[in-house]
Amino acid sequence: MTALAEGVAGAGSVEPPAPVRPVRRRGGWRVAVLVVLGLYFAIPLAASTWFTVRDRGAGGFTAEHYAGIPGAEGFAAAFGRSLALGALTVGLALLLMVPTIVLVELRLPRLRTTVELLTLMPLVVPPIALVVGVRSVLAWAPEHFYGTPVAEAMFALQEPALPWILVLVYVVLALPFVYRALDAGVRGADLRTLTEAARNLGASWPRVLVSVVLPVLRTSVLNASFLAFALVLGEYTVAAILGFETFPTWIVRISGSQPQLSVAVSVLSLVVTWGLLLLISALDRRRRIEETS
């Protein structure tokens, strides 16, 4: 601060101003950070790949652990269940959040802070605490409601083949991510003008939502869907505590007897998810370039 004040005083005085110091930008630490953290992130992935492809008996390489994934015991059921849960979660979350966000943006801007706070709440509650509460609520079915339709409904939610209770919990867990992704899209687009134009041309509200709002928001809807889907596919805590077998709990179950298989599935799931996300971001970029040109 004193140096700055001196500089200002010097500029106003009669003496010729001191020559401006040449700007020195040392980028060395940035390279160091990139290299060190790059290694930190690359080594576990590289080592796990090595762990899965080397052949212990013959000493060569083998892809048998990767080839064995689809046929592994329990994989198809668990993975299929996770995919279904993911699709249902994405659908329900979008059905809930897209109209809400559009409504708040166009009609109830004063509620924006409230909605934002509400959707961020799940970040504050640890999933394990949430699931303990959910378990207590589910325990009411046999204890208090036995023989009533309420109990029947609660038992139906816990069908092991497709546990809807997980969908409900996952929608709550995904809310912050879905909200943030959609909110970014809404802020970037001039939704008010577009919807007013559509309304003036005689479009009904459902039609506005489907033909105007969704296409404008398609990148953020895609982003939100992807984040929610990835969250469901990787979620372990809730499924494990409630005792359902999904993709992650399956990995943990087989890890004891088939360590290589579990690592192979882990690496593959990370890499495939990353690849898909890269693809989405590349599509997004191409669309933006098309729109600006």
Next chain:
Amino acid sequence: MLLLPIAVLAIEAFRATDPTTFEESWSTASIAAVTEGPYRRAYLGSLQLSAVTAVLGAALGLALAVAVLRARRGRLLRRLVLTASGVLANFGGIPLAFAFLATIGNAGVVTALLTDTLGLGLGGFSLYSMTGLALVYLYFLIPLMVLTITPALEALRPQWREAADNLGASSWQYWRHVGGPVLAPPVIGATMLLFASSFAAYATAKALVGSSVPLVTLQIADALSSNVVVGAENLGKALALGMVVVVGLVMAFYAWVQRRTQRWMT
């Protein structure tokens, strides 16, 4: 949907089951039990691990985000880092734990390289300890920091830096008087988020160490799966309620800091 389970949690944590008659009554026994002995140790262990990993993750994540944003011709690098961060921060948990097990676990590739080939050993390091857990936690906390802090860094106008340079400010002075104050609230906020995320993490710890390390999340799962101890279920609820309270306090502190900095900045 969110409030009902938490409300039930808050009420049932104060219920107790009598070991002989199985009658339920109101009691603070569970709450009292979780503030002492092994459960107290678990809270302290969780708090310590979360604090250390949150601060380290925030510092390293900030450095990585700055380095990536400033890199020359860094568009591809940036896209790679941001998408990878998205995957690691959200997908997380189980796959990371197994990747680390294959790397520096007992039968890990790097473990074998260091001990058998180079004869160095791991120098007392064990993946199945607090330090090991911290190493794995950082693998998803650093990406989380990169994701949350990048928008704030992008909002730093290059003009401010140029103006400071033209006035003869050093790099230190720029960060002390311009960049630092602008970035402080988002950085503190992101650190709190990291803390909450680390505090709530269960999957990684479960897959790596079972329950040999004192952590609240592991204790909760143990209490829930225990069929032996009567009233363990209520203990789990009390532990979970404690977690909600801790994270709530952290968030309240964050809101307070946020208000102070805002008042100070205007």
